[in-house]
Amino acid sequence: MSYFRIFLAFLRVSIYVETAYRINFIIQLFQSLLNLGMTLGGLAIIFTYTNLLGGWRPHEVLALVGVYFLIGGIIRLIIQPGMEQLIESVRDGTLDFRLTKPADAQAIVSLQRVEIWEILEIILGLGVLIYALAKLGEIIGVLQAAEFVLMLTAGGVIIYSFFLILSTLSFWFVRVENILVIFQSVYEAGRWPVSLYPGWLRYGLTFIIPVAFATTIPAEALTSRLNWQTLVGAIALSIVLFIVSRIFWKTGLKRYSGASA
Amino acid sequence: MAYAIHVRALSKFYVVSQQETGTKAAFQNLVHRRKAEVRAVDGISFDIEPGEIVGFLGPNGAGKTTTLKMLSGLLHPTSGELSVLGYVPSKREAAFLRQITLVMGQRNQLVWDIPAELTFELNQVIYRIPRDSYRSMVTELTELLDLGSLLKKPVRNLSLGERMKCEIAAALLHRPSVVFLDEPTIGLDVTMQQRIRTFIAEYNRRSGATVLLTSHYMADVAALCKRVLVIHHGKLLFDGELSGLLQQFTSHKTIIIQLDNCKANLSNYGEVKSSEDGRYTLRVPKAETARVTERLLAELPVIDLLVEEPPIEEVIARVFAQE
Amino acid sequence: MKLLVRLYVQQFKTTLAMMFQYRASLVIWTIGQVLEPLVYLIVWLVVAKSSGGSVGSYTTADFAAYFIVLMLVNQVTYTWIMYEFEYRVREGVLSAALLKPVHPIHSDIADNISSKIITLPIMITIAIIFAFAFHASVAPPPWAILAFIPVLLLAFLVRFVLEWTLAQAAFWTTRVGAINQSYFVAFLFLSGQIAPLTLLPHPVQILSLLLPFRWLISFPVELLLGRLTMIETLIGLGAQFGWLIVSIILLRIVWRAGVKVYTAVGA
Numbered sequence: 001m002s003y004f005r006i007f008l009a010f011l012r013v014s015i016y017v018e019t020a021y022r023i024n025f026i027i028q029l030f031q032s033l034l035n036l037g038m039t040l041g042g043l044a045i046i047f048t049y050t051n052l053l054g055g056w057r058p059h060e061v062l063a064l065v066g067v068y069f070l071i072g073g074i075i076r077l078i079i080q081p082g083m084e085q086l087i088e089s090v091r092d093g094t095l096d097f098r099l100t101k102p103a104d105a106q107a108i109v110s111l112q113r114v115e116i117w118e119i120l121e122i123i124l125g126l127g128v129l130i131y132a133l134a135k136l137g138e139i140i141g142v143l144q145a146a147e148f149v150l151m152l153t154a155g156g157v158i159i160y161s162f163f164l165i166l167s168t169l170s171f172w173f174v175r176v177e178n179i180l181v182i183f184q185s186v187y188e189a190g191r192w193p194v195s196l197y198p199g200w201l202r203y204g205l206t207f208i209i210p211v212a213f214a215t216t217i218p219a220e221a222l223t224s225r226l227n228w229q230t231l232v233g234a235i236a237l238s239i240v241l242f243i244v245s246r247i248f249w250k251t252g253l254k255r256y257s258g259a260s261a
Numbered sequence: 262m263a264y265a266i267h268v269r270a271l272s273k274f275y276v277v278s279q280q281e282t283g284t285k286a287a288f289q290n291l292v293h294r295r296k297a298e299v300r301a302v303d304g305i306s307f308d309i310e311p312g313e314i315v316g317f318l319g320p321n322g323a324g325k326t327t328t329l330k331m332l333s334g335l336l337h338p339t340s341g342e343l344s345v346l347g348y349v350p351s352k353r354e355a356a357f358l359r360q361i362t363l364v365m366g367q368r369n370q371l372v373w374d375i376p377a378e379l380t381f382e383l384n385q386v387i388y389r390i391p392r393d394s395y396r397s398m399v400t401e402l403t404e405l406l407d408l409g410s411l412l413k414k415p416v417r418n419l420s421l422g423e424r425m426k427c428e429i430a431a432a433l434l435h436r437p438s439v440v441f442l443d444e445p446t447i448g449l450d451v452t453m454q455q456r457i458r459t460f461i462a463e464y465n466r467r468s469g470a471t472v473l474l475t476s477h478y479m480a481d482v483a484a485l486c487k488r489v490l491v492i493h494h495g496k497l498l499f500d501g502e503l504s505g506l507l508q509q510f511t512s513h514k515t516i517i518i519q520l521d522n523c524k525a526n527l528s529n530y531g532e533v534k535s536s537e538d539g540r541y542t543l544r545v546p547k548a549e550t551a552r553v554t555e556r557l558l559a560e561l562p563v564i565d566l567l568v569e570e571p572p573i574e575e576v577i578a579r580v581f582a583q584e
Numbered sequence: 585m586k587l588l589v590r591l592y593v594q595q596f597k598t599t600l601a602m603m604f605q606y607r608a609s610l611v612i613w614t615i616g617q618v619l620e621p622l623v624y625l626i627v628w629l630v631v632a633k634s635s636g637g638s639v640g641s642y643t644t645a646d647f648a649a650y651f652i653v654l655m656l657v658n659q660v661t662y663t664w665i666m667y668e669f670e671y672r673v674r675e676g677v678l679s680a681a682l683l684k685p686v687h688p689i690h691s692d693i694a695d696n697i698s699s700k701i702i703t704l705p706i707m708i709t710i711a712i713i714f715a716f717a718f719h720a721s722v723a724p725p726p727w728a729i730l731a732f733i734p735v736l737l738l739a740f741l742v743r744f745v746l747e748w749t750l751a752q753a754a755f756w757t758t759r760v761g762a763i764n765q766s767y768f769v770a771f772l773f774l775s776g777q778i779a780p781l782t783l784l785p786h787p788v789q790i791l792s793l794l795l796p797f798r799w800l801i802s803f804p805v806e807l808l809l810g811r812l813t814m815i816e817t818l819i820g821l822g823a824q825f826g827w828l829i830v831s832i833i834l835l836r837i838v839w840r841a842g843v844k845v846y847t848a849v850g851a
Contacts, residue, residue: 002386002389005386006386006387008386009382009383009386009387010383012379012382013372013375013379013380013383016375016379017372017374017375020374023759027759027761027762030762031761031762031765034762034765034766034769035765037769038769038772038773041773041778042778045778045779045783045784045785046627046628046631046779048785049631049635049639049783050631050634050635052634053627053630053631053634054630092368093365093368094368094369094370096330096335096363096365096368097363097365097368097370099334099335099353100333100334100335100358100361100362100363101358101387101388102355102356102357102358102359102387102388103355103387108387175609177609178609178612179612181612181616182612182615182616185612185615185616185619185620186615186616186619188619188620188623189619189623192623192626192627196626196627196630197623197626198626198717201622201626254337257334257335257336257337257351258273258275258336258337258339
């Protein structure tokens with residue numbers, strides 16, 4: 001519970017930094033809208049030529065886009081900033097300050113930065129999602145909603161663990177600054193249902209850079225496509241990956257403090 | 262419990278791969294990596310009582326920062342015994358971490374874009390400092406360090422010296438009983454260095470905290486530390502009072518004499534360091550001092566004569582240049 | 585002139601050394617460069633397959649060819665200068681460049697070309713693999729293949745000058761992120777990266793004729809795919825020349841103004 005208070009403290013700092021410039025809000029809004037407009041534009045063009053994309057109806061793909069922005073916003077709100085700062089702090093030695101604090105280093109490092117304006121992206125994503133679901137006209141049952149939330153959470157945990165593993169590499173390799181950019185580039189592919197892609201790409205987007213768990217799978221839950229194997233698989237993977245990433249983090253920390261060998 | 266810090270035969274060795282420049286060497290390096298062992302800290306031992314202010318003196322790369330990192334739990338020793346306040350630092354237990362603090366001269370824990378005050382509040386949460394303790398500490402530190410309105414300005418708008426003061430304050434909010442300072446005055450102007458030294462002395466007096474200070478500035482150590490540990494190439498060269506340092510490492514003394522007439526060749530008496538308007542500075546082996554002084558007084562028209570220890574900086578420089 | 589040649593050669597060596605250091609970044613960049621056209625390729629293939637094998641004048645084989653060639657044309661013409669410029673202005677390293685007797689654009693062009701010499705073989709390999717995997721087919725007439733070379737060169741020059749000019753927004757603001765993004769979104773739609781321009785709504789197509797983007801990507805791609813007549817090619821070349829002149833003029837104006845601002849603040 002004290003970790004929640006630590007998170008709030010970091011949040012307060014971020015709010016202070018960002019609200020100092022009101023223009024940051026406008027710019028972020030502009031960029032998010034631009035991004036959304038670009039995605040919707042692409043969708044519009046595609047759907048003038050077809051009614052079904054790999055079995056997905058237009059508003060189902062729209063729902064996927066909503067999830068894409070929602071999770072994308074969450075990642076850039078709380079997951080990515082902390083990991084970026086971690087990598088930098090390994091390089092310039094300020095990580096030492098985190099390590100001399102009486103709190104779990106992984107928690108501090110994960111919570112240390114919040115890009116609060118990404119909230120706009122989350123809100124936009126939710127907006128698009130709700131609109132799409134309304135247009136689909138289907139009643140989302142409690143079970144389905146629960147599955148959706150579950151898959152969203154599992155997806156979030158998987159992405160977090162993935163980022164942590166990548167960032168922990170900075171304990172071994174100095175030149176890792178750009179490694180998180182790889183996720184940004186690949187995440188773009190999550191705007192479309194992963195089932196569209198050929199086998200090898202689908203595999204890559206699921207198990208190598210787990211974009212599918214962030215976007216397609218939660219969307220599948222909402223559009224009644226989710227089978228129980230995927231559900232169970234996602235939950236299992238999230239637990240396993242979380243544990244693995246923590247072990248890897250501890251190993252990296254040991255190396256940083258010269259404890260190995 | 263006797264000692265705040267107890268160190269026995271502490272060592273830290275690194276294995277680094279050696280790389281030469283040049284294309285041929287680069288290819289050789291691919292096939293066979295040459296390794297070398299770096300002995301950053303090589304079997305040092307010392308004990309520090311609670312409340313002492315101790316200085317670690319040594320040139321860059323001597324092993325001071327490495328030792329400090331081991332003491333604060335950031336680095337695992339290769340071998341040796343080490344305990345701080347009864348804890349093994351590398352275990353990084355929360356109870357231990359709450360009682361220590363680390364200030365690093367070149368690096369900031371203060372968050373850059375926000376007023377220092379907000380970083381203080383962050384630390385309050387992380388260290389779980391009770392409100393009244395926090396408030397009174399902020400007041401005390403503001404007074405001692407003359408922080409005034411600095412706390413409300415974004416850190417990036419502060420000068421280097423102002424930043425350092427806030428940095429030190431942030432590190433002391435949780436009233437640690439052991440304070441590690443790694444080159445705290447580096448890059449600061451002389452006035453600011455002075456102020457920080459005064460503060461440290463005062464803080465130590467008021468709180469009884471044990472202070473361990475590394476520096477390559479002699480002035481820091483001379484002003485603050487009764488006890489000095491001299492480190493070079495990872496080994497402890499000296500552990501004791503500063504005056505003792507001079508005793509042990511000087512083989513020469515300085516004689517300053519003022520002559521009645523200006524011109525004289527004094528190279529017979531000793532090494533002439535400087536000559537100016539009849540005022541000469543001579544460097545003489547310690548053993549010879551009495552005899553040379555006698556001769557000077559007898560053979561020359563001396564108006565004034567003074568025998569001095571060589572400046573501390575010179576002594577230290579020679580000590581380090583030796584190995 | 586000789587000075588320029590030596591400069592370019594020297595820059596090549598420097599870039600080569602830097603790339604060796606940053607090889608991880610290289611892989612990451614390549615993935616990004618490949619993934620975007622690949623995703624659109626796949627999506628359009630799906631649309632085509634569900635529409636009886638073709639959309640407009642593009643069969644599945646045509647789509648594959650289109651996006652693969654687009655990937656290569658993009659690789660040859662793209663720049664990253666707008667990101668770097670912001671860094672240079674912010675950190676003040678631009679001052680060093682301003683003191684040199686050569687216009688800074690030259691070392692940037694050299695750096696750009698040098699790194700592409702290194703990455704292009706990789707991209708071509710990937711292109712060939714994709715061509716087989718997605719059954720691309722292309723049958724351009726020989727004159728089109730010949731014409732492609734100057735067209736591609738011009739596309740590179742125009743895009744470079746244009747984006748270098750855009751990069752100078754950094755002289756006036758630190759918020760180049762929003763500006764760059766706006767540029768890229770416009771570029772995406774109007775250059776044919778999202779879809780062949782003939783498939784876009786009519787108003788968009790008209791707009792694309794008036795702006796430079798189509799002449800940088802869509803035009804070379806369609807040429808190499810053998811989809812243009814000689815007349816259309818000549819018109820395209822004319823448009824490219826026109827935009828080259830316009831962009832160079834623009835560059836001169838903006839650069840002069842920018843340097844004034846930069847040096848006024850005390851660099």
